[in-house]
Amino acid sequence: VLQKNIKREIGSISSFTNYLKEDIEEFIKQIDEKYDTKFLEDEDFKKMLLTHVSLLIDRLHNKISYQNPLANELNITYPMMFNIALQFCSMLHEKYNVEVTFDEIGFVAMHFASHMEKEKQGKLLSYNRIGIVCSSGGGSAYMIKIQIESLFPQAEVKTFSFLQQDELKTFQPDLIFTIMPLSQEIKAPIIYIKELLDDRDLVKIKQILQCEEYDPYTLIQDNPMYYSFFSKDFFKFIEADSYENIIRMMGQELEEKGYGKKGYTDLIFERESYVSTIYTNGVCIPHPLETDALKNMISVAILKKPFVQNGKEIKIVFMICLKKDQVEMYKVITKKLYRLMQKSNYVEMLTKVDSFEEMMSLMKEIGGGNNE
Structure with a gap:
């Protein structure tokens, strides 16, 4: 017990900061190439991330971690940034032997999300x-x-x-x-x-x-921006008793019909290996670890008979398949779905719809207005 809980001496923070700086630069360089972002050019972002992660590694080696009340909301509403943070913390685990908690991953995701907000403002300017x-x-x-x-x-x-x-x-x-x-x-x-x-x-x-x-x-147009991301061809009522089987079925359909690239389903399962995408009130939002689809689509499956897996009920599944240039729309959609899962009455109404048109009509109502 003492060996597990005693604070270990790991030397000063500066002893590994230089290596960490190189590792962070290499990681964000790969992210910029993958997502066509500009993290590497943002010196303030790199400096703040380095400072935060240096202290984070020190704290985790000393068995100290902080709670983050926004982590779950960030996970749902900033999925791309959270996915990047997951990959970043996986790199830290591999190179610095630290187990980064879900809450701490949320803090890291905030740094990446803040930079993207800055990029958005720069685009408008x-x-x-x-x-x-x-x-x-x-x-x-x-x-x-x-x-x-x-x-x-x-x-x-x-x-x-x-x-x-x-x-x-x-x-x-x-x-x-x-x-x-x-x-x-x-x-x-x-x-x-x-x-x-x-x-x-x-x-x-x-x-x-x-x-x-x-x-x-x-x-x-009267329809909200995300309307074109749904299709009657990818709307169905299903029977299942395993979330994994649902993911495999929906993912393979998107691959076979030319929306997700080859390996799209595998990337969804890789994302699931970090944190489950079964969320609140039976709403599930499976998505790949990397956003790089051939064509945009949100596939929807409503369970005829909801079931419970790992203590959480599964009622309706929104599988997201978006191209890499749809970062902002990704956030708009997930925020809409986050709003949905906060309203159990709307979730119940969605599970009882008879058609695609009825589902889309309800989706427009959630949040109060067509333009949201």
Whole structure:
């Protein structure tokens, strides 16, 4: 008992910091190559992560760990960042002989998530010249201009009427908001908008621009952004008595139909080996350790007869299969599902739907509004 619990002398933190710095740099270099991120360029992030992990290793060797009340929510709502943290802590275990707890993994994930928030803000700040095209260029155009300037405080924002497309072209915008299709071709991303924008529209604009690929008509459609990630072809009612069998069946279907790359199912099982994706109120969100699908899809399976595995009930399974450039949409979807699992009445309603259309109608209601 004494041997197991006595604090061991491992020398000063500085004795392994240099090696740790090299290991962290090598790890995030691989992550940047895999996910097309820019962790390696962020000196503040690297410095804070090194400091945190140096102290973490020291604490774990001394059998001290902290609780993290946000760890479970981070695991669900920032799945990609949590997956990176899982792989990072696996590297620490291998090289520094420490068992990193689930709560401590959550703290590490916070560092990666903070950097990604910084990348998102940087992307919005990259738009310097923004053109707004309205029918008249009058009062409503000025109101939209004020709203767009609140999103892009450092950009030059100008309004144009539909008849001023030559002036718009001369302005050389790097982003255009318009209420109608343009008659001239202008080389700049376009987002179609309504005559009046509300607060949800502004939130949605940020989400749209943080995605690598987006539908320019998203803002004027009634359906939320994630709607296109679901399909009737990947919606089913099933009978099963093993979560592993459900994962294998759904994963192989996504592979066979050209959505998940070969080995997609294996990556889901690898993710399960770290932490189970059976969450609250019977909602399950299996996903691969690495996000790199061929095509976007969320496969849904509703259990005809829910069952309990490892003390947790399984009622409905959302298997996520997204391309690597859908980091922001990944977060939007998982936050929506996290909101769902907090509302047991909606979970019960979903388990009793008769069709794909009925499920999607309920999904739109959760959280109060179509744009969330």
